[in-house]
Amino acid sequence: MKQNNMLAMILAGGRGSRLHDLTKKVAKPAVSYGGKYRIIDFPLSNCANSGIDVVGVLTQYESILLNSYVAAGRRWGLDAKDSGVYVLPPREKSDANLDVYRGTADAISQNIDFIDTYSPEYLLVLSGDHIYKMNYAKMLAYHKECNADATIAVIEVPMKEASRFGIMNTDESTGRIVEFEEKPEHPKSNLASMGIYIFNWKQLRKMLTADMKNPDSSHDFGKDIIPTMLNNGGNLYAYKFKGYWKDVGTIDSLWEANMDLLDKNNELDLNDSTWKIYTEDVTALPQYVGAAAVIDRAFITQGCVIDGEVKNSVLFTGSKVAPGAKVIDSVLMPGAEVAEGAVVTRALVADGIKIGKNAVVGSAGSENIELVAKRVKGDE
Amino acid sequence: MSKAFGIINFAGNHIRVDGLQSFRPVGAFSFLGRYRTIDFPISNMSNSGIDYIQVYVRQKPRSLTEHLGTGRHYNINSKRGNLQILYAEHNQIGDVYSTDIAAYMENMDCIEDIAFPYVVIAPSYMIYTADYSEFLKDHIESGADITMMYHSVDNAKEAFLNCNTLNINKQKGVLSIEPNHGNAKNRNIFMDTYVMSKELFIDLVKKAHKMSSMYTFFDIINEECTELDIRAMSHRGYFAAIADFNSYYQANMDLIDLKHASDLFDDKWPIYTRTNDSCPTQYFEGSKVTSSVISNGCLIEGTVENSILGRGCTIKPGAVVRNCVVSADVTIGRGVHAENLVIDKHARLVRGKRVIAAPEKPGYIKRGDAL
Numbered sequence: 001m002k003q004n005n006m007l008a009m010i011l012a013g014g015r016g017s018r019l020h021d022l023t024k025k026v027a028k029p030a031v032s033y034g035g036k037y038r039i040i041d042f043p044l045s046n047c048a049n050s051g052i053d054v055v056g057v058l059t060q061y062e063s064i065l066l067n068s069y070v071a072a073g074r075r076w077g078l079d080a081k082d083s084g085v086y087v088l089p090p091r092e093k094s095d096a097n098l099d100v101y102r103g104t105a106d107a108i109s110q111n112i113d114f115i116d117t118y119s120p121e122y123l124l125v126l127s128g129d130h131i132y133k134m135n136y137a138k139m140l141a142y143h144k145e146c147n148a149d150a151t152i153a154v155i156e157v158p159m160k161e162a163s164r165f166g167i168m169n170t171d172e173s174t175g176r177i178v179e180f181e182e183k184p185e186h187p188k189s190n191l192a193s194m195g196i197y198i199f200n201w202k203q204l205r206k207m208l209t210a211d212m213k214n215p216d217s218s219h220d221f222g223k224d225i226i227p228t229m230l231n232n233g234g235n236l237y238a239y240k241f242k243g244y245w246k247d248v249g250t251i252d253s254l255w256e257a258n259m260d261l262l263d264k265n266n267e268l269d270l271n272d273s274t275w276k277i278y279t280e281d282v283t284a285l286p287q288y289v290g291a292a293a294v295i296d297r298a299f300i301t302q303g304c305v306i307d308g309e310v311k312n313s314v315l316f317t318g319s320k321v322a323p324g325a326k327v328i329d330s331v332l333m334p335g336a337e338v339a340e341g342a343v344v345t346r347a348l349v350a351d352g353i354k355i356g357k358n359a360v361v362g363s364a365g366s367e368n369i370e371l372v373a374k375r376v377k378g379d380e
Numbered sequence: 381m382s383k384a385f386g387i388i389n390f391a392g393n394h395i396r397v398d399g400l401q402s403f404r405p406v407g408a409f410s411f412l413g414r415y416r417t418i419d420f421p422i423s424n425m426s427n428s429g430i431d432y433i434q435v436y437v438r439q440k441p442r443s444l445t446e447h448l449g450t451g452r453h454y455n456i457n458s459k460r461g462n463l464q465i466l467y468a469e470h471n472q473i474g475d476v477y478s479t480d481i482a483a484y485m486e487n488m489d490c491i492e493d494i495a496f497p498y499v500v501i502a503p504s505y506m507i508y509t510a511d512y513s514e515f516l517k518d519h520i521e522s523g524a525d526i527t528m529m530y531h532s533v534d535n536a537k538e539a540f541l542n543c544n545t546l547n548i549n550k551q552k553g554v555l556s557i558e559p560n561h562g563n564a565k566n567r568n569i570f571m572d573t574y575v576m577s578k579e580l581f582i583d584l585v586k587k588a589h590k591m592s593s594m595y596t597f598f599d600i601i602n603e604e605c606t607e608l609d610i611r612a613m614s615h616r617g618y619f620a621a622i623a624d625f626n627s628y629y630q631a632n633m634d635l636i637d638l639k640h641a642s643d644l645f646d647d648k649w650p651i652y653t654r655t656n657d658s659c660p661t662q663y664f665e666g667s668k669v670t671s672s673v674i675s676n677g678c679l680i681e682g683t684v685e686n687s688i689l690g691r692g693c694t695i696k697p698g699a700v701v702r703n704c705v706v707s708a709d710v711t712i713g714r715g716v717h718a719e720n721l722v723i724d725k726h727a728r729l730v731r732g733k734r735v736i737a738a739p740e741k742p743g744y745i746k747r748g749d750a751l
Contacts, residue, residue, distance in 0.1 A: 034659070034660070035659070035660035036659070036660055036676075074452075261662075262662075264662075264664060270659035270660075271658075271659050271662070271677065271679070276657045276659075277657070277659070278657050279657070281453065281655040283650035283651065283652060283653075285641065285645055285673075286412065286413045286414050286673045286674060286675045286676075286688075287661065287673065287674040287675075287676075288638050288641070288673055289669050289670060289671065289672045289673070289674060290638070290670070290671065291670055291671045292670070293669065293670055295663045295667060295668075295669050296663070296665060296666075296667065297663065297664060297665050298662075298663040299660050299661070299662055299663075300660055300661055300663065300674075301660035301661070301676060302414070302660075302675075302676055305638065310663075314660075315660075
């Protein structure tokens with residue numbers, strides 16, 4: 001709290017059911033990305049790099065792995081005195097029964113007691129399943145400069161895709177939000193909400209207390225809290241973000257976000273030493289590249305053993321490509337193994353899955369990326 | 381929890397690694413890209429349940445203390461455990477007064493205070509894995525005063541020349557310790573690794589200190605060979621001593637072969653090191669990498685053959701790196717051919733297009749140097 005009087009709450013309850021088998025056992029924020037990371041490393045590292053000391057992580061769906069993962073706040077350097085990462089699943093309280101989080105706003109409402117122990121001046125609300133690098137301190141400075149009641153980060157999206165997002169219509173000279181439309185059929189602007197909000201905590205606290213008692217509310221920031229603030233004539237500002245931002249909702253978009261890392265000067269730039277993304281420290285060996293290996297355009301991490309051919313692909317911790325195997329336009333998640341002579345094309349091979357000898361998975365012309373979540377038998 | 385505490389000793393005056401050692405002690409040498417040599421003895425101790433560890437440092441402590449930090453990354457219990465970094469006043473390499481005995485005497489308070497009844501001593505310049513809990517158990521069961529670890533080699537004529545050898549009888553009793561003069565191929569190379577009671581250790585240190593100011597711990601043991609019951613225990617698996625420049629180069633190169641590396645590394649015996657939070661390595665179009673060990677955070681556009689790359693190296697288009705051991709954050713510029721070299725941290729090979737040493741005499745590029 002000492003640094004900027006802002007506490008962050010990360011909404012990490014989403015199931016991500018369109019990621020199918022990848023989120024069968026883990027929540028979407030815990031899904032692996034970029035060779036060695038999990039998606040939630042991004043908001044957590046952003047918080048640490050922005051000088052935020054206290055982060056609450058609101059979990060709900062399949063949260064065992066996620067809980068233990070984020071509880072090790074040391075990984076992101078969030079373990080100093082008066083600093084910490086707190087896992088906040090729904091709890092039974094003395095004055096309320098155990099209840100699931102009914103919406104994004106409700107998740108915060110149910111943790112008012114937690115936030116009050118730090119009595120922050122500002123509250124930052126984030127989503128746990130987006131991939132981007134952002135300095136929240138700059139957004140807070142903008143929030144203060146505008147004397148705003150709430151500030152919402154927005155990103156310009158192509159106009160033809162705008163109807164898939166929550167769109168902010170702003171006064172162009174001031175950046176003040178005049179209207180919010182959830183997935184509008186005929187969008188008036190292309191400024192999409194990134195689901196990143198800064199509120200003045202005292203003011204939001206009052207609104208949340210009222211919202212909890214409102215039987216007609218769906219207890220959601222986008223659907224209830226923001227529209228109410230706008231109707232009441234509040235000062236809401238849009239903070240324009242420029243840079244890489246991705247919501248990986250589907251197998252195709254998760255694959256694509258991984259492929260983005262192969263570009264030479266890709267916008268996410270994970271190699272930037274001034275804004276590192278921190279993650280779990282593993283004890284695996286460095287990458288072993290064999291005598292017959294062919295590697296052309298790849299993003300490969302520690303623990304991988306490559307004896308075959310890897311082209312246009314991303315290999316996660318401990319994945320293995322045997323001699324004579326080919327991995328093309330694909331993603332191998334942690335511990336995935338491709339045996340001799342097997343060919344993997346346009347596929348995403350899930351954690352620890354083995355592709356047997358001479359097996360063929362995926363195809364070059366496929367419309368969608370093939371998710372391989374079960375062992376593929378090969379020649380024995 | 382172990383009954384022993386650990387001591388990691390610095391490399392004595394008989395160890396001399398040209399080039400690299402001018403910048404840091406051997407324990408802080410980059411090894412196989414992502415490690416430092418000292419990660420091996422500390423991980424051995426940590427994996428053996430020893431979590432009270434003293435690391436002795438003499439010259440140029442910066443990179444070593446930075447790497448060790450609080451020791452948390454070595455998986456040592458953060459409350460009951462302790463990683464102590466201890467300095468010696470006489471800290472010049474080659475100074476006759478700069479002995480391990482002098483360092484132990486200066487820090488005797490810190491040794492006497494320790495509540496563990498045994499001590500395991502290991503060097504910072506040797507690469508091996510060993511379970512010290514077995515070592516300690518065998519020592520206690522044998523009733524010996526001291527047990528020393530050795531590795532039998534058949535290339536002592538050309539390798540391990542700065543190391544010492546154990547002369548042992550059939551009952552594995554140590555008769556004497558001698559320098560390796562390189563006149564026989566089969567030798568028992570002493571691994572500078574001992575176990576004994578803390579009490580005996582302190583007695584020997586004090587005795588050595590009285591006898592001669594230039595005595596090392598090894599000298600006093602040698603002197604006491606006839607008085608004490610000293611046994612030898614053989615070690616199996618991978619073993620390398622970083623005793624001079626060539627052995628440093630060779631030890632790294634040997635481990636490019638995953639079969640050799642499997643003798644050293646075992647999933648159940650992790651080697652811990654300090655994370656640098658580097659992102660994965662990017663292989664661009666046109667890159668050609670074969671028979672190599674690559675750390676994270678590299679950007680590769682050129683050719684890398686039979687080499688080791690440390691973290692965060694940049695290999696530009698048309699560059700060729702062959703038979704090289706490359707430390708972290710090195711840049712090999714466009715069209716530069718680098719062969720048979722040890723390239724130290726932050727070096728930039730950009731202007732000179734051919735930097736090629738003879739295979740039998742690998743070259744050294746200084747830390748931070750621009751060529």
